[in-house]
Amino acid sequence: MEVSVTVNGTSQTHDVEPRTLLVHYLRESAGLTGTNIGCDTSSCGACTVHLNGESVKSCTVLAVQADGQEVTTIEGLANGEELHPMQQAFHECHALQCGYCTPGMVMAATSLLDEIPNPTEQEVRIGLEGNLCRCTGYHNIVKAVLQAAEGNA
């Protein structure tokens, strides 16, 4: 069936099977491979995107559920060559190693700051509990989110 989604500000229409997961729609139909798949169990958060401005796990949303809605992926955050403040903070704080979790982490973290503009360290840790990182031990990720939040003060 036809599904129209506004992805990173651009409206797209694709003919997909109803069973298509949003993450596959984004990667295969929309050609945006920044959003990763890291598990089969809705646990890892690598697939996190914004649906109407809020973080969701795109492996647990059907593309048809996003029909007519707005999706932002990691590709939609930067302003041209200028990184989003969260991306800049991840870069400066060395908040990634292999980088596989990073798109999902950044999308979860930006949504978190929309809800809690100036979180405590504990609020950042709890707010990112749906995102797993196998490399960093989380320490620098938390540091980056707190640094990005300083811009909100």
Add this chain to the structure above:
Amino acid sequence: MIPAAFDYVRAGSADEAIAALGEYGDEAKLIAGGHSLIPLMRFRLAAPAYLVDIGRLDDLKYVRDGGDHIAIGALTRHRDVEINADVQSQCGLLAKATSEVGDNQVRHRGTLGGAIAHGDPASDIPSALLALRATVVAKGPNGEREIAIDDFFTGFLETALEETELLTEIRVPKVPDATWSFQKFNRRAQDWAIVGASVLVNGDQAGVGLVNMDSVPFRSSAVEAAIASGASAADAAEAAAEGASPPADLNASVEYRQHLARVLVRRGLEEAGR
């Protein structure tokens, strides 16, 4: 992993959803937030031929003051329950239990109605609704009916909803003066509860609902009776697992779950000031 193929029907109203259920019978499944159903469909543990999407029924997304209760539309998302000021002040236990569901992403999608209709004994939310003595409203081809939460859960992943019924509203009695506690025991941050306990203390009455202690969300009547007859928190909590048939799995044996229930209920009663 992707779900088996199905036909997708988007309901424009509750009546349309009920009509679709009538037409497709047990080949159809409703989908609200999809955060219980899509994981099952990905593993092909569920493979409905028709998926009836009720996610756009905006008139079932609300939190209202119903006089002696707070009325919450079945399609209200966990996030919107968790941060609602009336839910927090009138039935704070529900706000707290909801805030412990999964992670932010899950709470942006999952709905209160879905969490109940799924009938999962491992879900946090039914335990709070048991403790709060909520009532749910179901709508079918012949109109609406109220179901007490104690009559709602009939078996593992089974509820009192008829095949053609939709859950429309959850009514939670206002208990602004009650004290409460939500206790969730798990090993990792976002995990489901190995055992959980919702404890509400309202004067000399208690409400105690347990997570993952039976094939259905479990009311610990023995603890409630002990509190009503004046027992201390420690003594009352000893009865927490009475009458329950907890599952055994990789996380915990039956005996360990019984132990956890006693410990969590005691902590809950103490935190609630009993």
